[in-house]
Amino acid sequence: MSTIGQVIKCKAAVAWERGKPLCIEDVDVAPPKVHEVRIKIIATGVCHTDWEYLYETEKGMKFRPFPLVLGHEAAGVVESVGPEVTKFSPGDKVIPLFLPQCGECKRCQCPKTNHCRKNWENTQMGVLADGTSRISCKRQQVFQFLGVSSFSEYTVVPDTSLAKIRSDAPLDKVCLLGCGVSTGYGAAVNTAKVEKDSLCAVFGLGAVGLAAVMGCQVAGAKRIIGVDINPDKFEKAKAFGATECVNPRDHSKSIQEVLVAMTDGGVDYALECVGSPDVMSAALESTADAWGTCVIAGWTETEEMKVKVLKILMGRTLKGTYFGGEPKMSLPLDQINVAFGLLKSGKSIRTVINL
Numbered sequence: 001m002s003t004i005g006q007v008i009k010c011k012a013a014v015a016w017e018r019g020k021p022l023c024i025e026d027v028d029v030a031p032p033k034v035h036e037v038r039i040k041i042i043a044t045g046v047c048h049t050d051w052e053y054l055y056e057t058e059k060g061m062k063f064r065p066f067p068l069v070l071g072h073e074a075a076g077v078v079e080s081v082g083p084e085v086t087k088f089s090p091g092d093k094v095i096p097l098f099l100p101q102c103g104e105c106k107r108c109q110c111p112k113t114n115h116c117r118k119n120w121e122n123t124q125m126g127v128l129a130d131g132t133s134r135i136s137c138k139r140q141q142v143f144q145f146l147g148v149s150s151f152s153e154y155t156v157v158p159d160t161s162l163a164k165i166r167s168d169a170p171l172d173k174v175c176l177l178g179c180g181v182s183t184g185y186g187a188a189v190n191t192a193k194v195e196k197d198s199l200c201a202v203f204g205l206g207a208v209g210l211a212a213v214m215g216c217q218v219a220g221a222k223r224i225i226g227v228d229i230n231p232d233k234f235e236k237a238k239a240f241g242a243t244e245c246v247n248p249r250d251h252s253k254s255i256q257e258v259l260v261a262m263t264d265g266g267v268d269y270a271l272e273c274v275g276s277p278d279v280m281s282a283a284l285e286s287t288a289d290a291w292g293t294c295v296i297a298g299w300t301e302t303e304e305m306k307v308k309v310l311k312i313l314m315g316r317t318l319k320g321t322y323f324g325g326e327p328k329m330s331l332p333l334d335q336i337n338v339a340f341g342l343l344k345s346g347k348s349i350r351t352v353i354n355l
């Protein structure tokens with residue numbers, strides 16, 4: 001029976017309030033409105049950013065309204081399209097984008113950035129263009145995280161927040177392009193613009209960091225030093241291209257001093273993929289003073305990092321990147337809180353939920 005135009009009843013992992021585990025609930029997903037697309041999510045990654053908005057709102061995250069369906073790193077199939085949608089049809093394989101690409105705004109026209117602002121205010125507050133969400137539970141509106149909400153079997157997204165992909169793409173793998181892989185890889189290749197034969201350090205070897213290692217390797221870096229406080233990450237980092245790994249806890253000196261000594265003056269590129277202001281400062285200070293570039297990919301919204309003016313004055317560059325693999329494990333939706341546990345304990349690089 002066709003579901004086009006009907007409300008779809010399905011399962012979703014609902015965050016009723018911050019700091020509490022997700023609850024698997026029956027939700028209603030309304031049909032897509034104008035310029036919207038309803039998709040069946042096939043696989044979703046569990047990103048550190050999902051964790052941060054649930055468990056670290058008081059630490060470094062701005063407030064997001066609850067109840068909320070998290071999830072923003074996914075792949076799926078178009079179920080139906082709303083009026084005036086021209087680029088997508090039912091059956092298309094797609095990756096939803098938490099950062100839209102309308103192709104028309106000033107920022108989309110500018111080659112210097114990918115920061116489209118279409119629907120920005122709305123999606124940041126968990127609603128679509130008309131100010132409401134398409135997901136409800138127990139007759140209550142459930143907000144859509146970054147306008148995506150992939151921890152649901154079905155969701156509705158704006159047609160500017162969607163990328164069509166090849167029909168033979170393996171959705172349980174390409175979902176990682178929806179955040180972690182694109183962010184880490186892009187941090188190295190697009191934002192840092194890592195050069196051939198350069199020295200690189202990647203701080204944090206989760207999905208984002210490993211993708212950054214991969215980006216450095218593809219760019220032809222000579223040395224790629226992986227830095228993590230969890231040594232279980234080192235083997236994988238080496239498989240992705242790290243030439244050596246360092247655990248800051250094995251040293252009495254600061255990690256920046258260790259890296260400067262290891263590289264005779266500092267690395268050319270340091271990529272921060274942790275989301276900690278202290279690590280950001282360390283990453284900056286581990287670069288060569290006259291030309292080093294530090295790119296911040298790790299996320300925090302309300303915290304500040306310390307930058308000694310002299311560290312910049314000598315010629316270093318500090319930049320940030322927004323949205324710019326391999327799944328280790330697959331779990332069903334009802335195991336989503338286990339996935340958060342695996343992410344936090346570092347036992348899995350990225351857990352992909354099959355819906």
Ligand code: NAD
Nearest residue numbers: 048049204206207208228229230274275297298299322323
């Ligand atoms: P993750 O939890 O999988 O990996 C983080 C890694 O950092 C872990 O291996 C952890 O052991 C390590 N770590 C923690 N403290 C450290 C320290 N002091 N020194 C060195 N390593 C340390 O996380 P992830 O999903 O890969 O995300 C990484 C960061 O990137 C998060 O802050 C996330 O919110 C952010 N992020 C940003 C964007 C963006 O658009 N810029 C997109 C996705 C994720």
Ligand code: ZN
Nearest residue numbers: 047049179180
């Ligand atoms: Zn993410």
Ligand code: ZN
Nearest residue numbers: 102105108116
């Ligand atoms: Zn735009």
